[in-house]
Amino acid sequence: MKRAAPLKGQQLTLLFDQPPPGPPARPSPPAAPGTRRLALGTFAVDYTLRRARRRSIGFTVDDRGLTVAAPRWVSLAEIEAAIAEKQRWIHRKLAEYRDWRARQPVHGASFVDGGTVPLLGRPLTLRLRPAARCTDRAGEAELHLALPASAGEAQVRDAVLSWLQAEARRVLGSRLQLLAARQQVQPRSWSLSSARTQWGTCTHDGHIRLNWRLVHFPLPVIDYVVAHELAHLQEMNHGPSFWRAVGRLLPGFEAARDEVRKLDLAALPI
Numbered sequence: 237m238k239r240a241a242p243l244k245g246q247q248l249t250l251l252f253d254q255p256p257p258g259p260p261a262r263p264s265p266p267a268a269p270g271t272r273r274l275a276l277g278t279f280a281v282d283y284t285l286r287r288a289r290r291r292s293i294g295f296t297v298d299d300r301g302l303t304v305a306a307p308r309w310v311s312l313a314e315i316e317a318a319i320a321e322k323q324r325w326i327h328r329k330l331a332e333y334r335d336w337r338a339r340q341p342v343h344g345a346s347f348v349d350g351g352t353v354p355l356l357g358r359p360l361t362l363r364l365r366p367a368a369r370c371t372d373r374a375g376e377a378e379l380h381l382a383l384p385a386s387a388g389e390a391q392v393r394d395a396v397l398s399w400l401q402a403e404a405r406r407v408l409g410s411r412l413q414l415l416a417a418r419q420q421v422q423p424r425s426w427s428l429s430s431a432r433t434q435w436g437t438c439t440h441d442g443h444i445r446l447n448w449r450l451v452h453f454p455l456p457v458i459d460y461v462v463a464h465e466l467a468h469l470q471e472m473n474h475g476p477s478f479w480r481a482v483g484r485l486l487p488g489f490e491a492a493r494d495e496v497r498k499l500d501l502a503a504l505p506i
């Protein structure tokens with residue numbers, strides 16, 4: 237498989253002392269629980285305040301929005317004054333981040349109640365269900381996690397990760413079986429990988445490895461990667477006869493191949 241594109245900057249760490257150019261942006265939607273809102277004339281800035289051992293106020297923009305890190309001795313009024321002073325710059329960075337995120341093939345996961353993770357190209361909403369006995373799907377669009385309401389992001393992430401990996405084993409295994417039935421040569425064995433550089437590999441002795449993160453994407457993407465690795469059982473190169481083998485397994489694979497080439501494995505959230 238082709239190597240994934242390099243990691244893009246997902247996080248912008250902005251120092252308080254940087255200049256604030258750029259036009260103001262639109263007001264944001266209602267503040268999420270746990271965030272603070274500062275009204276500034278016609279707009280509002282939502283942010284999470286983090287008290288830190290540091291000498292200056294720092295601004296970070298990522299999937300959680302704006303996080304302000306401030307020394308313990310700085311008052312809330314002083315923090316709000318700093319935000320007001322840098323508001324144009326903050327709005328510009330938030331807009332830039334949103335644009336960057338919108339261009340990513342898979343939207344970011346957030347490991348909180350009501351957050352989402354992508355599954356087969358669709359968002360799966362996470363729900364903390366303290367009374368549940370185990371992590372389980374609830375209908376098409378929800379994943380119920382047997383965790384207390386107080387569970388932290390790391391705990392939620394771990395539960396989601398193990399569920400997604402089990403789901404990947406099931407889904408990828410069945411696609412591999414389905415597509416392998418279309419050719420003579422069979423894989424000797426297969427396993428999941430969690431490499432950050434490759435979607436799949438096929439060894440000379442017939443072992444196929446498939447990246448579990450494929451389960452984030454729609455089936456045509458998964459099928460292309462599976463067909464690609466299966467075709468390597470016949471041709472251990474990327475020559476014309478290799479691509480003919482891919483075409484026999486998966487007619488019309490080219491669109492999915494182009495899609496996979498655009499995916500950034502290193503930038504996935506989990």
Ligand SMILES: [Zn+2]
Nearest residue numbers: 237238464474
């Ligand atoms: Zn290949």
